[in-house]
Amino acid sequence: TTQTRTWQDEVRALAAERDAVILAHNYQEPAIQDVADHVGDSLALSRLAATTDASTIVFCGVHFMAETAKLLSPDKTVLIPTARAGCSLADTIDVEQLRAWKREHPGAAVVAYVNTSAAVKAESDVCCTSSNAVDVVNSIPADRPILFLPDQFLGDHVRRQTGRDNIEVWLGECHVHAAISPTDLIDTVRAHPDAELFIHPECGCASSAIWLAGQGELPEERVKILSTGGMLDAARRTSASTTLVATEIGMLHQLGKANTRTSFLPVNPKASCRYMKMITPELLVRCLREGRDEVSIPQDVAAAARRAVQRMITLGS
Numbered sequence: 001t002t003q004t005r006t007w008q009d010e011v012r013a014l015a016a017e018r019d020a021v022i023l024a025h026n027y028q029e030p031a032i033q034d035v036a037d038h039v040g041d042s043l044a045l046s047r048l049a050a051t052t053d054a055s056t057i058v059f060c061g062v063h064f065m066a067e068t069a070k071l072l073s074p075d076k077t078v079l080i081p082t083a084r085a086g087c088s089l090a091d092t093i094d095v096e097q098l099r100a101w102k103r104e105h106p107g108a109a110v111v112a113y114v115n116t117s118a119a120v121k122a123e124s125d126v127c128c129t130s131s132n133a134v135d136v137v138n139s140i141p142a143d144r145p146i147l148f149l150p151d152q153f154l155g156d157h158v159r160r161q162t163g164r165d166n167i168e169v170w171l172g173e174c175h176v177h178a179a180i181s182p183t184d185l186i187d188t189v190r191a192h193p194d195a196e197l198f199i200h201p202e203c204g205c206a207s208s209a210i211w212l213a214g215q216g217e218l219p220e221e222r223v224k225i226l227s228t229g230g231m232l233d234a235a236r237r238t239s240a241s242t243t244l245v246a247t248e249i250g251m252l253h254q255l256g257k258a259n260t261r262t263s264f265l266p267v268n269p270k271a272s273c274r275y276m277k278m279i280t281p282e283l284l285v286r287c288l289r290e291g292r293d294e295v296s297i298p299q300d301v302a303a304a305a306r307r308a309v310q311r312m313i314t315l316g317s
């Protein structure tokens with residue numbers, strides 16, 4: 001519509017004036033994804049933040065993602081349309097809890113999902129995202145115990161993939177992915193017996209899919225446990241006519257664009273992240289006009305948190 005075009009033009013003009021690059025996570029609302037310079041998963045966006053030439057990064061995603069961008073590009077201005085866009089998973093562990101956990105397991109390596117505060121990252125050895133968690137854990141000597149935090153289901157996935165039994169997992173979960181229930185998954189799979197299945201590793205229902213495969217109800221090769229970026233790669237390659245998607249529903253926008261021959265159906269159409277959706281078209285304009293909210297990281301945690309994120313970035317390159 002003309003109205004959308006006007007809004008898009010305004011955003012692009014304001015971004016050019018500020019020398020800003022706009023990064024958007026795959027869970028952002030479609031209008032925000034479509035106006036951004038780059039759309040991606042948390043790892044891809046971190047890499048872009050680390051290498052961009054723009055002097056300002058506008059991060060359309062949740063706060064820990066913008067914080068990670070700031071850690072990787074400390075000399076750039078990093079803006080988020082509202083600093084209130086938190087993450088229920090990141091909130092499941094604070095730095096005091098992590099210190100106490102480490103005291104119980106001296107010598108263990110701490111692997112922190114990027115869905116954590118900078119203060120928690122600063123107490124960790126290395127970060128990971130859902131797309132490189134298995135590689136990060138595999139980079140740690142097999143006999144060294146690991147504390148993996150904060151997502152228990154990603155932790156279970158890493159345990160299954162690496163076959164390691166020396167991984168202690170923090171019992172955190174994301175309210176959106178936890179709400180995609182085993183019943184949602186089993187009912188949807190039974191209603192679409194020929195479909196392929198993409199599941200984000202934060203979903204507790206991943207174990208139900210594995211159970212269905214074990215029962216012979218679903219060929220194992222049709223169950224794909226993937227990060228949001230991994231889902232897009234798989235979407236481009238798939239020849240399935242229907243693909244069931246267990247993750248936040250913002251994902252369906254890029255999936256639909258990546259492959260128009262496949263129907264992508266949500267396993268739970270109500271799985272929407274209220275924090276991701278706090279980034280609205282109006283707030284993006286305010287952000288670009290007024291330069292808010294600016295992300296800053298307390299000096300005392302920045303250096304140590306940067307080390308943990310940088311270690312992750314170096315690993316995959």
Ligand code: 13P
Binds near residue numbers: 131174227
């Ligand atoms: P990805 O790293 O797969 O983009 O996931 C980020 C996230 O917040 C999942 O809820």
Ligand code: SF4
Binds near residue numbers: 090115175176274275
């Ligand atoms: Fe956090 Fe879950 Fe939202 Fe991802 S979907 S940002 S893990 S609350």
